[in-house]
Amino acid sequence: MNKNLLWKLALIFGILLVFLFGIFGVPKSFSGQGLLAAMTSHIHLGLDLSGGTHLILQVQVNDAVNVDSDNAVEVLKEQLNKRKISFAEVSKPDAQKAPDHVVIKGVPPASRTDLLGIVQDRLPEYDVASGADNTFSLTMKPSLLSDMKNKAVTQAIETIRTRIDSLGVSEPTIQEHGLGQYQILVQLPGVDDPARVKDIMQSTAMLEIKQELGGPYSSEQSALQEKGGVLPADAMLLPGHPAPGVSNGEQAWYLVSRISAVSGKDLRDAQPSTDQNGQPSVHFQLTGEGGQRFYNFTSAHTGEALAVVLDNKVQEVANIKEPIRDTGEISGGSMSQQQSKDLSMILRSGALPAGIKYLEERTVGPSLGTDSIRHGVNAAIIGMMAVLIFMLVYYRAAGINADIALLLNLVILLGFMGYFDAVLTLPGIAGVILTVGMGVDSNVLIFERIREELRNGKTPPSAVDQGFGHAWITIVDTHVTTIVSAAILFLFGTGPVKGFAVTLTFGLLANLFTAVFVSRVIFDWVLSRKERGEALSI
Secondary structure, eight states: OOOOHHHHHHHHHHHHHHHHHHHHHOOHHHSHHHHHHHHHHHHOOOOOHHHHEEEEEEEOHHHHHHHHHHHHHHHHHHHHTTHHHHHHHHEOOOOOOTEEEEEOOOOOOOOOOOOHHHHHHHOOTTEEEEEEOEEEEEEHHHHHHHHHHHHHHHHHHHHHHHHHHTTTSSSSEEEEEESTEEEEEEETOOOOOOHHHHHHHHHHOOEEEEEEEEEESSSSHHHHHTTOOEEEEEEEEEOOOOOOSTTSSSSSSEEEEEEOEGGGGEEEEEEEEEETTTHHHHHHEEOHHHHHHHHHHHHHHTEEEEEEEEEEEEEEEOOOOOOSSSEEEETTOOOHHHHHHHHHHHHHOOOOOOOOEEEEEEEEEEHEEEEEHHHHHHHHHHHHHHHHHHHHHTTEEEEEEEEHHHHHHHHHHHHHHTTTTTTEEEHHHHHHHHHHHHHHHHHHHHHHHHHHHHHHOHHHHHHHHHHHHHHHHHHHHHHHHHHHHHHHHHHHOOHHHHHHHHHHHHHHHHHHHHIIIIHHHHHHHHHHHHHTTTTOOO
16 A cells, blocks of 8 residues: 555544544543433534524614614703703604604794704714704714614624523524514523523613602602692603502602613623612622712712612612712512522623514424434434445445445534534434435446446546546536535525525535545555456446
């Protein structure tokens, strides 16, 4: 055996060992159960095989736009008052359908230039147009509006991913859903408590600390009656937990400042804890800038009350006995220890930029996943055995060559998936079976070309050389076109379709190596052991 052939055989054997390690790693035992456990720890199963929850979420992107336009309304009121420009009203006529549209009424014509200056300096993302009866309309620029909505989806994906990762869900799929606008696809294999996960994902967890201006009230009507039927412009009414003076079980209402002293964006950390009564609570810390702002606020309002607001609901109200810098606590209500842990985790991950709505929910039971694995594996084994037997019968000794290449192709494919943490789905198993078919097709092209060269009177070494040389271009062409198709499926498909595309691509790359290089080396090894002129079994 020449040295050139020897190093090629050594290379094939080394590659085999490398990819076997990718499939099994270092098994704890070499029994059937030990190898199966090692394989399942390296080859991750998708939702359709392991069971779990499939969700499609709709991001309410207008919520994010409303936050920006609400801020624009407050800025306009502040600047108009600061510059002593009279106006009748600054409002959003339709916050649901046109959240980016703000209308200013009653501005004198003489103040038009000053108003335009305010918009240009403080709100450059808005276009302004004048209308009848001294009204002005502000509309967010289309490019910035589209960018804000897309950023809301991206931020929602990252926030949900952070929360899901904190729960320890194995191999989740969290990505933009290509079949709908502003939608997110979430697949959670092996989730045993989907209701809790949904609650955690959906919670916006917007923490705000505001000044309490009145309450608790037993109803909204009683709060309005106390204020003469009209709330102050800088105040808002929020629901909260029942408090002393309010009947047990009834909803309490509080009047709080519209502007927050600090908010969730000023949060540095949040951890589950217990309050002075031993009840579950959440202890939070603010950033340096947020802490300084909170210190200034509490210093100016010592002796007054502040409200801790979470998701537009007052969690607790406390008197400011002395200035507070950078720490606080959320307690009260009927918070359980698990809720304390979940709330602290949600606060750490940041608030969702917009609400989410569940469009679709499907649950795959583990028994269905087990059936899918069994049927899929059985189909793969039966198909593989049929192909191996056919190649042995039709191509005789050369069929052994093809069978070895196909088995090595399967090892490389699974090893690829183990190294790259690819998830095996039911369509992925179909991709494995299709890869076997592509491998057979490559061998048939090569073998038939070799047969043709032998019929033309070529010697076996020459026939093998010509067979591989002429079939090579056709094999590369078919594989490249199929890989391009798989890439398109991966880019535009959803989870299961992507699983099929990934498996097919890995299999095709492995097949290029096994059908051309490995098969050729085996032929060369067989020819090296034959006498000159001896026939080739094919």
